[in-house]
Amino acid sequence: MEDSLPLHVCHVQTLSIFINRSHALLHSIGLAFLVYYRTSFLFQDQDPNTKATPLFLPWLLVFASELLLSFTWLVDQAFRWRPVTRTVFPERLPEDDKLPAIDVFICTTDPDKEPTVEVMNTVLSAMALDYPPEKLHVYLSDDGGSPITLHGMKEAWSFARWWLPFCRKYRLKTRSPEAYYSAVSKDDDEGSGSSEFMIERQKIKERYEMFKESIREVRGRLLDPVHGSGITARDHPSLIEVIQDKSNDRVQVDQVKTPLLIYVSREKRPSHSHHFKAGALNVLQRVSCMISNSPYILVLDCDMYCNDPTSARRAMCFHLDSKFLHSLAFVQFPQRFHNISKNDIYDSQLRCVFSVLWQGADGLQGPFLSGTGFYIKRVSLCGGSSIQDIDLGELKHSFGSSNELIKSLHGSYKPYVINDQYGLLEETHLLASCTYENDTKWGKEVGFLYNSVLEDYFTGFTLHCKGWISVYCDPLRPQFLGSGTTNLNDFLIQGMRWSSGLVEVSFSKFCPLIYGPTRMSIFESLCYAQLAFHPISYFLSLWCFATIPQLCLLNDIPLYPKPFPNIYKRFFQLEDHSKHGEMNKGYG
Ligand SMILES: O=c1ccn([C@@H]2O[C@H](COP(=O)(O)OP(=O)(O)O[C@H]3O[C@H](CO)[C@@H](O)[C@H](O)[C@H]3O)[C@@H](O)[C@H]2O)c(=O)[nH]1
Numbered sequence: 001m002e003d004s005l006p007l008h009v010c011h012v013q014t015l016s017i018f019i020n021r022s023h024a025l026l027h028s029i030g031l032a033f034l035v036y037y038r039t040s041f042l043f044q045d046q047d048p049n050t051k052a053t054p055l056f057l058p059w060l061l062v063f064a065s066e067l068l069l070s071f072t073w074l075v076d077q078a079f080r081w082r083p084v085t086r087t088v089f090p091e092r093l094p095e096d097d098k099l100p101a102i103d104v105f106i107c108t109t110d111p112d113k114e115p116t117v118e119v120m121n122t123v124l125s126a127m128a129l130d131y132p133p134e135k136l137h138v139y140l141s142d143d144g145g146s147p148i149t150l151h152g153m154k155e156a157w158s159f160a161r162w163w164l165p166f167c168r169k170y171r172l173k174t175r176s177p178e179a180y181y182s183a184v185s186k187d188d189d190e191g192s193g194s195s196e197f198m199i200e201r202q203k204i205k206e207r208y209e210m211f212k213e214s215i216r217e218v219r220g221r222l223l224d225p226v227h228g229s230g231i232t233a234r235d236h237p238s239l240i241e242v243i244q245d246k247s248n249d250r251v252q253v254d255q256v257k258t259p260l261l262i263y264v265s266r267e268k269r270p271s272h273s274h275h276f277k278a279g280a281l282n283v284l285q286r287v288s289c290m291i292s293n294s295p296y297i298l299v300l301d302c303d304m305y306c307n308d309p310t311s312a313r314r315a316m317c318f319h320l321d322s323k324f325l326h327s328l329a330f331v332q333f334p335q336r337f338h339n340i341s342k343n344d345i346y347d348s349q350l351r352c353v354f355s356v357l358w359q360g361a362d363g364l365q366g367p368f369l370s371g372t373g374f375y376i377k378r379v380s381l382c383g384g385s386s387i388q389d390i391d392l393g394e395l396k397h398s399f400g401s402s403n404e405l406i407k408s409l410h411g412s413y414k415p416y417v418i419n420d421q422y423g424l425l426e427e428t429h430l431l432a433s434c435t436y437e438n439d440t441k442w443g444k445e446v447g448f449l450y451n452s453v454l455e456d457y458f459t460g461f462t463l464h465c466k467g468w469i470s471v472y473c474d475p476l477r478p479q480f481l482g483s484g485t486t487n488l489n490d491f492l493i494q495g496m497r498w499s500s501g502l503v504e505v506s507f508s509k510f511c512p513l514i515y516g517p518t519r520m521s522i523f524e525s526l527c528y529a530q531l532a533f534h535p536i537s538y539f540l541s542l543w544c545f546a547t548i549p550q551l552c553l554l555n556d557i558p559l560y561p562k563p564f565p566n567i568y569k570r571f572f573q574l575e576d577h578s579k580h581g582e583m584n585k586g587y588g
């Protein structure tokens with residue numbers, strides 16, 4: 001592959017670099033003047049006739065806030081130091097039979113907050129990725145242990161037997177049926193004008209409506225206490241099921257190749273902490289080792305569907321590049337949202353992060369892990385390829401007692417697929433039990449890490465510290481589309497969770513400024529520090545700026561130098577004269 005055409009190219013944004021660095025220089029000069037102005041005031045000889053003491057405290061607080069924000073700004077420059085963009089050439093990938101397998105992990109937890117139809121749309125869009133179906137395995141983790149979700153999976157599997165051939169035949173670009181049939185989707189798909197297409201589209205639409213109706217009907221029935229099973233979201237046994245065909249539609253759709261679809265609900269007990277999404281992803285990681293053990297994993301939130309089927313091949317353009325083979329941990333795609341107003345003035349779309357910061361980090365050691373929409377190499381989560389040399393006792397200490405799991409860590413392991421289901425399921429139940437991780441390194445060094453509620457940030461940080469790199473892929477058409485927060489309550493809860501996760505990291509031994517620089521590039525660790533410290537630095541300094549200057553103004557305490565005092569003087573004199581009708585006399 002060495003001599004062949006490259007699978008991707010990286011463009012360094014030279015113009016942005018020039019602008020960013022020039023701006024940084026000018027801004028630093030401005031900051032230097034500000035610091036000089038403040039320090040010279042604080043250290044000047046106090047005139048006993050002026051009331052210096054009441055000035056001192058507000059000046060000190062404002063100065064401290066300015067220093068804090070200047071520090072944040074300075075650290076932020078690492079993101080702007082070397083932004084890059086990347087182009088991929090999926091058409092240069094090897095033949096389908098040479099492509100590696102991919103496991104898709106989708107997490108859901110509450111069928112009330114995350115409607116089953118929406119979750120199943122994400123599942124269907126992942127099953128419909130443009131990738132050989134026998135190399136794609138879609139796992140749904142249901143932390144709620146809800147029979148509604150399990151039923152939804154079965155219905156989705158039956159509907160997929162109609163939906164996938166339709167998507168493939170007409171090469172649909174939008175493969176979430178809800179988005180496709182909503183007015184929003186106006187793709188120019190192959191053959192979209194023909195009457196055959198229109199008839200088929202209508203037929204599938206009817207099936208889709210039946211699919212939705214069946215989910216609604218079961219939801220209504222299961223909410224009825226008579227059918228209640230006593231299972232709650234926080235207390236339930238594990239349930240793992242490989243979804244198989246039970247429909248009567250076999251005749252027409254028998255030959256359809258469908259990716260394997262697996263429902264996983266881990267055991268949850270109130271006495272054991274479940275570690276939220278990171279815990280769910282670790283269970284999926286272990287269970288999937290037994291079923292498909294694919295070398296690459298795509299992680300998706302249940303509210304983020306695949307808006308473009310080509311993301312898997314795009315990601316493989318990086319993962320299969322021989323230069324990256326041993327160093328690349330994950331390919332991150334941006335999070336884009338379909339439910340946010342175009343006039344969004346609060347940046348709920350996180351444009352700054354996904355259009356500026358991640359491009360900057362990509363020019364260093366790579367973008368941060370962003371929770372959803374990334375293709376990660378499985379071994380990067382299991383301590384790299386060095387595990388081959390570790391003895392069995394130590395491996396069990398890290399990965400737990402399952403011999404089957406340990407076997408799967410070796411590349412040659414051929415996982416069992418459907419035929420021998422009983423043996424497999426017993427092992428997977430052990431792996432999905434809430435006690436399996438006791439006294440192991442899961443969540444501490446292996447898999448997605450638990451040290452912070454922001455599992456994505458912290459896991460990505462640790463991967464970069466271990467020397468792995470990541471790349472950012474941001475094609476014109478959003479590859480994944482999700483729902484962002486649209487009300488104040490959700491926004492505050494989310495913001496609170498993100499901020500507390502970041503603060504947890506900044507005040508731990510993993511503080512990016514201390515733990516990072518010896519383990520990763522200094523600029524990359526500055527980027528991590530910028531994000532980790534920003535809740536604290538903004539919180540403290542904005543409180544000061546929101547109160548002190550206003551109080552000073554009311555009490556006639558000067559905080560800032562008077563800009564161009566002579567011009568002001570002339571202006572006020574001018575106004576004064578004009579008021580008294582002396583304009584011509586004084587300045588004419
Ligand atoms: O105990 C839990 C809690 C959450 N989830 C799932 O995790 C995903 C993200 O949770 P959500 O409540 O939607 O959080 P957001 O703030 O919207 O998620 C952002 O922030 C998270 C980190 O806090 C990242 O993991 C996500 O990818 C990122 O989109 C959803 O699919 C949930 O179903 C679980 O599976 N189990």
Ligand SMILES: [Mn+2]
Binds near residue numbers: 301303483
């Ligand atoms: Mn979400």
